[in-house]
Amino acid sequence: MTSSLLVLASSSAYRKELLSRLQLPFTVAVPDLDETPQPGETPSATALRLAREKAAAVAARMPGHIVIGSDQVATLDGAQIGKPGNHANALAQLQTMRGREVIFHTALCVYDGRDNTSQVEDIRTVVKFRDLPDAELDAYLRIEQPYDCAGSAKNEALGIAILERIDSSDPTALTGLPLIALTGMLRKIGVTFFNT
Numbered sequence: 001m002t003s004s005l006l007v008l009a010s011s012s013a014y015r016k017e018l019l020s021r022l023q024l025p026f027t028v029a030v031p032d033l034d035e036t037p038q039p040g041e042t043p044s045a046t047a048l049r050l051a052r053e054k055a056a057a058v059a060a061r062m063p064g065h066i067v068i069g070s071d072q073v074a075t076l077d078g079a080q081i082g083k084p085g086n087h088a089n090a091l092a093q094l095q096t097m098r099g100r101e102v103i104f105h106t107a108l109c110v111y112d113g114r115d116n117t118s119q120v121e122d123i124r125t126v127v128k129f130r131d132l133p134d135a136e137l138d139a140y141l142r143i144e145q146p147y148d149c150a151g152s153a154k155n156e157a158l159g160i161a162i163l164e165r166i167d168s169s170d171p172t173a174l175t176g177l178p179l180i181a182l183t184g185m186l187r188k189i190g191v192t193f194f195n196t
Contacts, residue, residue: 005114006191009058009069014156018177019068022193031057031069043073043080044122047107052120055111062113066189069109070177074150076102083150090141090152091134094162099131102151106173110185119185123178125168127151132162 006026008019019026031054037046048071055069074081076097084090104125111118140162146154153159155166156175170178183193 009054043075047073047105051107051109055109123173128165
């Protein structure tokens with residue numbers, strides 16, 4: 001199978017960087033969807049639905065390709081936590097989450113346009129935030145400005161300093177694209193990673 005058929009259905013620079021680690025050629029296409037949760041939808045269901053919809057939207061424009069869709073929903077006490085968008089919202093998020101565990105649902109969909117089949121999975125990551133004072137949280141936000149990240153922290157950068165623990169079966173899930181799950185799905189449809 002030629003990996004030149006791979007398409008990442010995302011505008012995320014984080015997901016693009018993660019996928020490039022696999023050293024496979026791919027293109028990027030933005031799905032342009034409304035990501036509003038549906039009434040009564042669980043966080044896992046929201047993430048899975050959006051991952052599927054992102055992959056399907058791009059697959060409709062690029063028939064015959066293998067499309068990777070992913071979405072992440074952060075939750076605290078069962079309530080969804082969105083991207084903060086600005087400093088004030090990010091500080092409020094971090095104040096609410098300090099000393100507590102936040103669950104991140106990172107959903108992945110691989111849609112194979114060659115036979116119109118798909119694989120989906122939700123990778124759950126539990127993150128314990130440190131109980132830090134407002135001044136440290138504010139200083140962190142001013143340095144890194146993670147306003148486009150659900151949970152207001154970039155674990156792949158300085159945000160790791162405000163975290164106490166990360167529990168996950170897939171270390172890249174928290175950054176937005178679970179590569180262990182993805183490589184497994186791609187292998188199932190014939191993508192090879194090593195020339196032997």
